[in-house]
Amino acid sequence: MTGSEEAVLFHLTGRAARITLNRPKALNALNHVMVRRIDEALTAWAHDPAVESVVITGAGERGLCAGGDIRAVHDDARDGDGTAAAAFWRDEYRLNARIARCPKPYVALMDGIVMGGGVGLSAHGSVRVVTERSQIAMPETGIGFVPDVGGTYLLALAPGELGTHLALTGAKIGAGDALLCGLADHYMPSDSLRDFADDLADLPVTEALARHVQPAPSGQLAAQRKWIDACYSADAVEEILDRLLRHGDPAAKEAAETLVTRSPTALKVTLAALRRARRLGPLERVLEQEYRVSCAFLSAPDLVEGIRAQIIDKDRNPSWSPATLAEVTDADVERCFTPLGDRELGLAGPDSSAGAAG
Numbered sequence: 001m002t003g004s005e006e007a008v009l010f011h012l013t014g015r016a017a018r019i020t021l022n023r024p025k026a027l028n029a030l031n032h033v034m035v036r037r038i039d040e041a042l043t044a045w046a047h048d049p050a051v052e053s054v055v056i057t058g059a060g061e062r063g064l065c066a067g068g069d070i071r072a073v074h075d076d077a078r079d080g081d082g083t084a085a086a087a088f089w090r091d092e093y094r095l096n097a098r099i100a101r102c103p104k105p106y107v108a109l110m111d112g113i114v115m116g117g118g119v120g121l122s123a124h125g126s127v128r129v130v131t132e133r134s135q136i137a138m139p140e141t142g143i144g145f146v147p148d149v150g151g152t153y154l155l156a157l158a159p160g161e162l163g164t165h166l167a168l169t170g171a172k173i174g175a176g177d178a179l180l181c182g183l184a185d186h187y188m189p190s191d192s193l194r195d196f197a198d199d200l201a202d203l204p205v206t207e208a209l210a211r212h213v214q215p216a217p218s219g220q221l222a223a224q225r226k227w228i229d230a231c232y233s234a235d236a237v238e239e240i241l242d243r244l245l246r247h248g249d250p251a252a253k254e255a256a257e258t259l260v261t262r263s264p265t266a267l268k269v270t271l272a273a274l275r276r277a278r279r280l281g282p283l284e285r286v287l288e289q290e291y292r293v294s295c296a297f298l299s300a301p302d303l304v305e306g307i308r309a310q311i312i313d314k315d316r317n318p319s320w321s322p323a324t325l326a327e328v329t330d331a332d333v334e335r336c337f338t339p340l341g342d343r344e345l346g347l348a349g350p351d352s353s354a355g356a357a358g
Contacts, residue, residue, distance in 0.1 A: 007022055007023050007033060007034050008020065008022055008034045008037050010037075012051065013198075013200075014200075014202050015050070015051070015052040015053065016107075016197070016200040016201050017041070017053070017055070018054075018197070019038060019041065019057070020056075020059055021034065021056070021057070021058045021064065021065055021121075022059045023059070024058075024059045024060025024061075024062070025060075026066070026069075027060070027063055027065070027066035028063070028064065028066065028118070029068065029069045029070075029117075030065055030068050030092070030117040031068075031069040031088075032084075035095050036091060038121075039091065039094070042054065042099070043098075045104070046102070051104060052204070053104055053127075053205050054106045055109065055197055056106070056107070056108050056109065056122065056125070057109045057197065058109075058118075061112070062112050062113055063112025063113030063114060063118070063135070064110055064121070064122060065113075065117060065118025065122075067116025067118055068088070068092065068116055068117035068149075070143065070307050070311060071307070071311060072084070072085070072088070073298075073303070073307070074304055074307040074312065077298045077303055077304050078304045082295070085298055086294075086295050086343075089148070089294050089295075090291065092117065092149060093149065093347070094345070096121075096124055096149050096150045096283075096287060097124075097283060100125075102126065105127050105205040106124075106126050106127065107127040107200065107205060108123070108127070108128045108129065110123075110128055110129060110130045110136065110178070111130075112133050112190075113135050114137075115172075116137075116151075117149050119137075119138060119149060119151055119183070120149025121149075123136075123150075123154055124154075127205055128183065128184040129184065129188060129193070129196070130174075130175035130178050130179065130184040130216070131187070132175060132190060132217065134175045134178060135174065136178050136183055136184075137166070137172040138151045138155065138166060138167060138170060139170030140266065140270075141168060141170055141262040141263055141270055142170050142261070142263075143263075143306035143307050143309075143310050143311070144263040144265070144304075144307070145263075145294075145303050146266055146269050146273055146290070146294070146297065147273075147290075148290045148293070149290075150290070152167065152273045152277040152286055152289070153277055153280075153286035155274060156274050156277040156278045157182055158181040159181070159182075159225070161228050161229045161231075161232035161233055162180070162181050162221055162225070163274065164232040164271070165232050165255065166181065167271075168270055169258045170258075171258070173219065173220075173221065174217070175187050175216050175217060177220060177222075179216050180221055181221070186209060187214055187215070187217075188212045188214055189214065192212045195212065196208055196211070196212045199212075231252060237268050237271055241256055241259055244259070263302040264320055264323065264325045264327070264328050265322065265332065266302060266306075267325065268332075269333050272336075273289060273290070273337075276289060276337070282348065285347075287345060287347055288345045288348055291340070291344070291345040292337055293336045295343070296337075301321045302318075305321070306318050306320075
């Protein structure tokens with residue numbers, strides 16, 4: 001599994017198994033073949049005594065992974081019947097669960113851009129390292145979609161309403177805020193990453209970390225907790241938006257201005273998904289919910305329109321349908337959570353936990 005033509009590379013260096021996402025021109029965007037290959041590798045390494053840790057990095061200088069291959073999702077939703085996109089998500093979400101249950105340290109080097117599917121590949125790991133270059137986000141509402149890959153699970157666990165803010169606005173955060181929100185564990189300068197990865201070939205993870213981890217620079221969200229918690233604790237997106245506009249803090253007004261550009265349907269479903277995720281329990285149950293929601297969005301107009309506006313035509317001017325929050329009914333939201341019958345993801349069934357762990 002080597003060669004520049006491969007979209008994901010695998011090799012064993014000492015006691016550490018290495019995964020390198022290798023699509024630097026596409027900012028290492030994740031496609032279905034890559035998901036399958038990573039899943040196969042993790043399955044094999046789980047039972048390989050020569051492998052003591054797994055390390056995931058991204059090729060190139062820009063980041064770990066900008067997300068899933070949403071062009072393919074767009075084309076399938078617009079021109080196909082959605083089965084290819086649903087199959088991609090099925091395998092991707094199962095991989096997210098496998099990463100979370102990996103029996104060996106799973107070390108994610110979250111340098112540079114880490115968004116959407118990149119968060120799913122990294123933030124469920126047991127050792128998550130951020131740097132001064134880290135830019136982490138779940139920006140799905142901007143393309144008429146909802147945070148997935150276990151994103152609603154992770155953001156629902158963030159302190160107060162920080163996760164709600166990040167999920168609805170899609171705001172990018174740096175290292176300090178990623179640590180605050182529970183999306184990362186350790187900070188080190190980006191120029192230490194190569195030496196850290198090399199040390200993992202010979203040292204236990206804890207010893208390698210001790211050589212390189214440094215105090216993280218402070219973030220911005222801790223100082224904004226007061227208005228974030230006050231505004232985003234509302235039960236409806238309309239009320240959240242009203243509170244943001246009335247609050248008086250310039251950052252709250254900026255958040256409101258962002259929300260009005262997002263898909264109204266995506267905003268309402270995202271809020272409902274986050275609130276439900278808090279009650280669902282383990283990651284697998286939240287991934288099952290996300291799969292239902294994702295499949296529902298394949299037949300909704302905003303996903304195709306959002307990807308068109310942001311990625312395909314790049315006019316940044318999506319025409320959402322419905323166009324206003326008031327037009328998105330409770331029934332519209334509830335429809336996105338409808339069970340799928342024999343098409344369910346099935347991770348949280350009686351036999352699924354063993355499968356997820358590999």
